[in-house]
Amino acid sequence: MNKLNIEGNKKLNGNVLISGSKNAALPILFMTILTKEKIEISNIPKLTDIKVAIKLLKSLGAKIVNKKKILYIDPSKINISSPPYNLIQKIRASIWMLSPLLMRFGKAKIFFPGGCKIGCRPIDLHLKGLEELGAQIIQENNYITASIIKPLKGKYIYLEKISVGATITIMSAATLAEGITIIDNAAQEPEIVDVAKFLNTLGANITGAGSNKIYIKGVLKLRGGRHKVIPDRIETGTFLIAAAISKGFIICNNTEPKHLTSVLKKLSETGAYIKTGKNWIKLDMQEKIPKAVNITTAPYPGFPTDMQPQFALLNSISKGKSIIIENIFENRFAYAKELIKMGAKIKIKNNCIFCKGVKNLFSKTLFSTDLRSSATLILAGCIAKGITVVNNIHHFKRGYESFPKKLNKLGANIQNI
Numbered sequence: 001m002n003k004l005n006i007e008g009n010k011k012l013n014g015n016v017l018i019s020g021s022k023n024a025a026l027p028i029l030f031m032t033i034l035t036k037e038k039i040e041i042s043n044i045p046k047l048t049d050i051k052v053a054i055k056l057l058k059s060l061g062a063k064i065v066n067k068k069k070i071l072y073i074d075p076s077k078i079n080i081s082s083p084p085y086n087l088i089q090k091i092r093a094s095i096w097m098l099s100p101l102l103m104r105f106g107k108a109k110i111f112f113p114g115g116c117k118i119g120c121r122p123i124d125l126h127l128k129g130l131e132e133l134g135a136q137i138i139q140e141n142n143y144i145t146a147s148i149i150k151p152l153k154g155k156y157i158y159l160e161k162i163s164v165g166a167t168i169t170i171m172s173a174a175t176l177a178e179g180i181t182i183i184d185n186a187a188q189e190p191e192i193v194d195v196a197k198f199l200n201t202l203g204a205n206i207t208g209a210g211s212n213k214i215y216i217k218g219v220l221k222l223r224g225g226r227h228k229v230i231p232d233r234i235e236t237g238t239f240l241i242a243a244a245i246s247k248g249f250i251i252c253n254n255t256e257p258k259h260l261t262s263v264l265k266k267l268s269e270t271g272a273y274i275k276t277g278k279n280w281i282k283l284d285m286q287e288k289i290p291k292a293v294n295i296t297t298a299p300y301p302g303f304p305t306d307m308q309p310q311f312a313l314l315n316s317i318s319k320g321k322s323i324i325i326e327n328i329f330e331n332r333f334a335y336a337k338e339l340i341k342m343g344a345k346i347k348i349k350n351n352c353i354f355c356k357g358v359k360n361l362f363s364k365t366l367f368s369t370d371l372r373s374s375a376t377l378i379l380a381g382c383i384a385k386g387i388t389v390v391n392n393i394h395h396f397k398r399g400y401e402s403f404p405k406k407l408n409k410l411g412a413n414i415q416n417i
């Protein structure tokens, strides 16, 4: 069934092992189209989005073996440049097939991508970037066809808006274009650094990833190689919230504290004790009720929009009033209606959430609408009074490996029904 039954009033305490990053693993998987040599990618998270990505690559002719979170990919037999639309529309990351397929075959045709329904999510900057490098783009009946009429040439490209997706699309095409491309006002997310590191392992010449200016010197060909995907910073942040809302303590292992600076700063403001090591983060709420915090989402290194719903939950049971401003996606408050049903004192105005903390949330039958909202509602169920039912749980499976199992190990009681 597509439902979870969650017993509330739980304290979540203990150790959790963080999985590989969904948003780094997905583009890296699609970048394998750029080479004909063998690739090994480790720390692959077990997620439905990853399953779809593997199916997409296989549908093009790639041979893939999955053993203990390592994918062994042989892209040499990829011979199709138009992946099936029914798979493309399942995930947002499928847009990252366009550029590598274009560079490999000189032509690519893909359906518009899917992903969380958190805004209109245009792809104009991806397409404009490819056009600036010289590709021809035609959009017709929800399909995008990209063609190389004459060899793509490196260029200075200024992104009008900071976009993770467009930065990756342009960076991957520029890897095999002639000459030097500069992406200015580039996104700086750790996932972009990981994609650049992977491409460089294959022989690309990319510098500056992680800053707002990325330099790509085109090379003729990419080879094979090995790569380990970075830890999932959003999964890490979500588990830290699990401990904070239940006045508990947690140690997140196999993570990268440096990727969570803005999130940890906000968690410290709640009154949580935080300590970090090389690859772990400890949060101890010391039985205290958290203090509410104001949040403004922004591109990295700003506060991540993918942690906004979880912090709204935190604020809803914290001491005091707070404001959350969502600056990245225009429709990312769908979960708030469900928290209000549970007793949260939340008011939404334009892109702001005004919240006054309450002592308790109360169980209800809830409906999740997207990935981060489903994780948020599951956490809300863990601390609410009574038994909560969360519907549409296919959403969390897109981005959280074994989420109920990991939470149950921390003291939750979540069952599939």
Ligand SMILES: CC(=O)N[C@H]1[C@@H](OP(=O)(O)OP(=O)(O)OC[C@H]2O[C@@H](n3ccc(=O)[nH]c3=O)[C@H](O)[C@@H]2O)O[C@H](CO)[C@@H](O)[C@@H]1O
Pocket: 023, 024, 026, 092, 093, 119, 120, 121, 122, 123, 124, 125, 126, 127, 161, 162, 163, 164, 165, 166, 187, 305, 306, 328, 329, 330
């Ligand atoms: C699979 C993946 O990695 N998804 C992440 C990626 O999404 P995604 O790559 O879709 O997000 P972007 O950074 O591209 O989007 C940022 C903003 O730019 C706008 N925009 C984007 C592209 C474009 O061509 N035109 C345009 O206007 C978007 O509508 C949004 O308002 O980054 C987001 C922002 O950190 C995260 O929330 C998502 O989890």
Ligand SMILES: C=C(OP(=O)(O)O)C(=O)O
Pocket: 023, 091, 092, 093, 114, 115, 116, 117, 118, 306, 371, 372, 399
């Ligand atoms: C919005 C997200 O994912 P996607 O871009 O894949 O829809 C997310 O990971 O929170």
